[in-house]
Amino acid sequence: MQKLSEIAIGKEYIIQEIMDTELAQKLLEMGCTPGEKIVVERKAPFNDPIAIIVSGFMLSIRQDDAKQIIVKEAIS
Amino acid sequence: MTKERIKIALAGNPNSGKSTLFNALTGLRQKVGNYPGITVEKKTGICNLDEDIKAEIIDLPGTYSLYPKSIDERVAQQVICNKDNQAYPDITVVVADATNLRRSVFLITQIIDLKMNVVLALNMIDLSISKGVIIDVKKLSDQLKIPVIAINARKQEGIKNLKKAILKATSENTFEDFFSVKMLFKNPIEDTNKLRGANNDYASFLALCMQEMSGERKNREELHAISKKHRFNPSRAQAQETIKRYKKIDVVVDNCITVVKVKGNRSITKWLDDILIHPIFGYVFFLSVLFLIFQAMFSWSAYPMDLIDSWFTNLSIWVANTLPAGVLNDLIVKGILAGLGGIIIFVPQIAFLFAFIAFLEDTGYMARVGFITDKLLRGFGLNGRSIIPLLSGAACAVPAIMTARTISSWKERMITIMVTPLMSCSARLPVYTLIIAMIIPTEQSWGPFNLQGLVMMAFYLLGFLAALGTAFIMKFILKAKERSFYIMEMPSYKIPDWRGVIYTIVEKVKVFLFDAGKVIIAISIVLWALSSYAPGNKFKEIENKWADIENAEVHIAAEKLESSYAGIIGKSIEPAIKPLGFDWKIGIALITSFAAREVFVGTMSTIYSVGDNSTQSIRERLESVKNPDTGKAFFTTAVGISLMLFYAFAMQCMSTLAIVRRETNSWKWPVIQFLYMGVLAYISSFIAYQLLS
Structure with a gap:
């Protein structure tokens, strides 16, 4: 179990849980549901925000919010 | 046969091609208005479904679900969920991006479960195929139990089929829940x-x-x-x-x-992002883009602006000579036409700026600009999404403030709205140009740079820095109503759709002309009245005084203005503006500038028209003005800088105040804005004048 804010670029993970309810509402409706694959695609200058690829599209999200997303490594 | 009319709502995710389809269906028969009571733009258009049936199409703001988060999205939800809403549609057409099918289907099934007549327009199938995802349209239609039509909104393919499906939709619906x-x-x-x-x-x-x-x-x-x-x-x-x-x-x-496996997937976007989001090249590229935009706004738009200017001059002369002399003639020429000219002259600059912004947004680049600036702007209480309003503010704050609607955090949106008018808008340009030309000699340079150009640039930078500084202070004053997020889709890069860009330009120019225009015209008329009438018989006396002297028109005009109501107001505020280096004549110009800042130039030219040589340019005329106390030139560097600072900071724009009132739904914010900007302007002009003189 890791936070999305801590994982390395380019490696595949699986969404476990989104801790913050308000954030969860926003991300869930876009399809970032538990069980979906998630990859950190790149980071903005100063490492914040980060761009993630989930459910086939790229999304930018702030580090503070990424801390609220619990992921686990995907078994490939 | 009577013509039928049905109501259609167009819903869909952001970036799904919804607006492109809307344009394809309605062409230029569009109307932009507002939903009653709230600030969201309501776009409607008319479309012929067949010979007899017309449809009124409402373009709802893009949304991922019917759970609203920003005010924009709340509208989509209110129209679709509320049967009593007068915009409640007979049929909802949901536009889905085939490359994001899963996410698009979420919104579709929500609308199905509300037991509405739904038609799904599946857009960008070709892109999806190139990414290796092949969609069975027939099967999708069977599973969702709604008509699904493959379209290509950009190439206008499948539109006929879509219209047919819309016509049949009401009769075929089974209203089965997708998800109970x-x-x-x-x-x-x-x-x-x-x-x-x-x-x-x-x-x-x-x-x-x-x-x-x-x-x-x-x-x-x-x-x-x-x-x-x-x-x-x-x-x-x-x-x-x-x-x-x-x-x-x-x-x-x-x-x-x-x-199916496809080679080279997403590679172009990845390759471009490597450059455009690069910690160094990313910013270099963004600054170059900014440079290009300003270049376009200032150099390229000069030609059409000169053209408009000369048209209006000719029109005014023609009207003045054609209509019988009198109050009506005066009102039309000096009130209405002067006001109209003052508005229309800015259309080229606004069109250029929004052409660039629409173009960049359409390519997907603006999402990247937000991405690389969010962290920096966040330090000032702003958001990566604030970059578009701030940038647009360089043309005109009125449409700029409206683009702040996409910011979902109340606090960040408020701060954006409050500081955007500090960006140097195009109406300040003629004021700066005139004053700089007066106080700085053309030939003076600083290294390889022309000093006049440098000062101009400094004032643009000053506006931007003042906006940031004010935002920073407001960050500590305003209480956040909710947590702030920056969750934004970064779409794959696309070649922009020229038609879409043109529609955006037309729309923004319309907003400017009608929203700002109404106020400017109204105030122009009021100001015309204030400067055309005087208490008692003052005007008659002046006319009698100069009656025997030839070629006295300029003197009469100047003296009339001095004794008019506007002149009285100017004189009464003189004590207040004296510490800034301004006299009552500038006072009149400050007041008339409330219609629009550039009115300054015209007013100054009338007020200072005292002089024998009426063929002098306004600049020459102002340069020859003497200070009655010192006997030297009145427009010293100190006065010039003080005046420019005042114009840089003061909220001298009624249209902006009106738009802020509408966007925030209260008088509180425009009043605060007016006051803080006024104080800022007064203090900085005061300091500058006292230090420099």
């Missing part, structure tokens, strides 16, 4: 159904989830009671429902798509 929310929350939904007197499970569920929102105000207490009775937690229920709904969607989507 009742399975999850049986009791609260049944109670809410009873309360609302309708047997629509999903509408009841949404009402329960959004009981705090304004749309459900009338039943709020009853909804509270139902939630309490059944221990229904809105946000948890919403999350639970979303996850379950997606589980079902996953099954459907998996059934309808075939994935």
Whole structure:
């Protein structure tokens, strides 16, 4: 179990849980549901925000919010 | 046969090509208005479905779900969920991006479950195929039990089929639930159904989830009671429902798509992002883009602006000579035409700026600009999404402030709205140009740079820095109503759709002409009246005084202005503006500038027209003005800088105040804005004048 804010670029993970309810509402409706694959695609200058690829599209999200997303490594 | 008219709502995710389809369906028969009571833009258009049936199409703001978060999205939800809404559609056409099928289907199934007539327009199938995802359209239609039409909005393909499907949609609907929310929350939904007197499970569920929102105000207490009775937690229920709904969607989507391996997937976007989001090249590129935009705004638009200027001059002369002399002639030429000219002259600059912004947004680049600036702007209480309003503010604050609607955090949106008018808009340009030309010699340079150009640039930079500084202070004053997010889709890069860019330009120019235009015209007329009338017989006396002298028109005009109501106001404020280095004549110009800042130039040229040589340019005329106390030139560097600072900071724009009032739905914010900018202007002009003189 890791936070999305801590994982390395380019490696595949699986969404476990989104801790913050308000954030969860926003991300869930876009399809970032538990069980979906998630990859950190790149980071903005100063490492914040980060761009993630989930459910086939790229999304930018702030580090503070990424801390609220619990992921686990995907078994490939 | 009587012509029928049906109502169609166009819904869809952001970036799904919804606006492109709207343009393809309605052409230029579009109208931009506002929803009653709220600030969101309402775009409607007319489309002929066949010879007899016309449709009124409402373009709803892009949304990912019917759970609203920003005010923009709340509108989509209110139109679709509320049968009493006058915009409630007969048919909802949902535009889906085939490359994001899973996410698009979420919104579609929500609308299906509200028991609406839905037609799905599946856009960008070619892109999806190139990414290796092949969608079985027939199967998708069978599984969702709604008509699905493959379209290419950009190439205008499939539009005929879509129209046919719309015409048939009402007769074929079975109104079957896609996902039964009742399975999850049986009791609260049944109670809410009873309360609302309708047997629509999903509408009841949404009402329960959004009981705090304004749309459900009338039943709020009853909804509270139902939630309490059944221990229904809105946000948890919403999350639970979303996850379950997606589980079902996953099954459907998996059934309808075939994935094939494609080489070089996403490589262009990845390659471009390597450069455009690069910690160094990313900013270099962005600054070059800014440079290009300003270049266009200032150099390229000069030609059309000169053209418009000369048209209006000729028109004014023609009208003045054609109509019989008198009050009406005067009102039309000096009130209405002067006001109109003052508005229309800015159209080229606004068109250029929004052409660039629309172009960049359409390519997907603006999302990247937000990405690389969010962290920096956040330090100032702003948001990556603030960059578009701030940038647009360089043309005109009126449409710029409207683009702040996409910022979902109330605090960040407010700060953006409050500081955007500090950006140097195009109306300040003629003021700067005139003053700089007066106080700085053309030939003077600083290294390889022309000093005049440098000072101009410094004032633009000053506006931007003042905006940042004010934002920084407001960050500590304003209390956040909610947590701030920066969740933004970064779409794949696309070649922009020229038609879409043109539609955006037309729309923004219209907003400027009609929203700002109304106010400017109204104030121009008021100012004309103030400067054309004087108490008592003053004007007659002046006319008699100069009656015997030849070529005295300029003197008469100047003396009339001095004794007019505007002159009286100017003189009465003189004590207040004297410490800034201004006399009562500038006082009049400051007042008339409330219509629009550039009115300054015209007013100054009238007021200072005392002089024998009326063929002098306004600049020469002003340069020859002497200070009655010192006997030297009145427009010293100190006065010039002080005046420019005043114009840089003061809120001298009624149209902006009117738009801020509309956007914030209260007088509180425009009043605060007016006051803080006024204080800022006064203090900086005061300091500058006292130090420099």
